[in-house]
Amino acid sequence: MVDTFDGAKAPLSINPEQAKGFSRRRCEWVDIYIDGASKGNPGHAGIGVVILKDGRVLKTLSNYIGKNTNNFAEYSALIYALEEALIIKAEILRINSDSQLLCRQLNKEYKVKSENIMSLYNQAVHLLAAFKEVTINHIPREKNEHADKLATQAVKEAIRNNPNLR
Numbered sequence: 632m633v634d635t636f637d638g639a640k641a642p643l644s645i646n647p648e649q650a651k652g653f654s655r656r657r658c659e660w661v662d663i664y665i666d667g668a669s670k671g672n673p674g675h676a677g678i679g680v681v682i683l684k685d686g687r688v689l690k691t692l693s694n695y696i697g698k699n700t701n702n703f704a705e706y707s708a709l710i711y712a713l714e715e716a717l718i719i720k721a722e723i724l725r726i727n728s729d730s731q732l733l734c735r736q737l738n739k740e741y742k743v744k745s746e747n748i749m750s751l752y753n754q755a756v757h758l759l760a761a762f763k764e765v766t767i768n769h770i771p772r773e774k775n776e777h778a779d780k781l782a783t784q785a786v787k788e789a790i791r792n793n794p795n796l797r
Contacts (some may be wrong), residue, residue, distance in 0.1 A: 662682075664775055666782045667730070678708035694785050734769040
């Protein structure tokens, strides 16, 4: 559909003769699910990231990030995800998070008030600028189960494998 001069929509049609030499690159979204977990707030924290393309999991990340707040863990998950997206040369991202605060801050609906989070926010904004297009979606927790499990798993494994963390 294309816009007409009066604002109406009209179908866009190109016959095969007109299409010769016309290449249309398919929009290839990379879907990223992120989550941060903190056992205590602050407490032992971890991040979980799931990166998908065409519905296939390309990469998962699960890392322990020390003692931090949940918001710190959420932003850390985002930064890990964006760095990984740069490595795989993604251009168009859909970031999905169950953190309403993170989504609203990045969509400029809320201001960042925490000094601890401000540096992470600035780093995330800097990384986001490297992509052609990004959408940041707040999703229900139930739709973020895989990233949530990875974040929780990172914390549990760190505590289990390091007696000093108990």
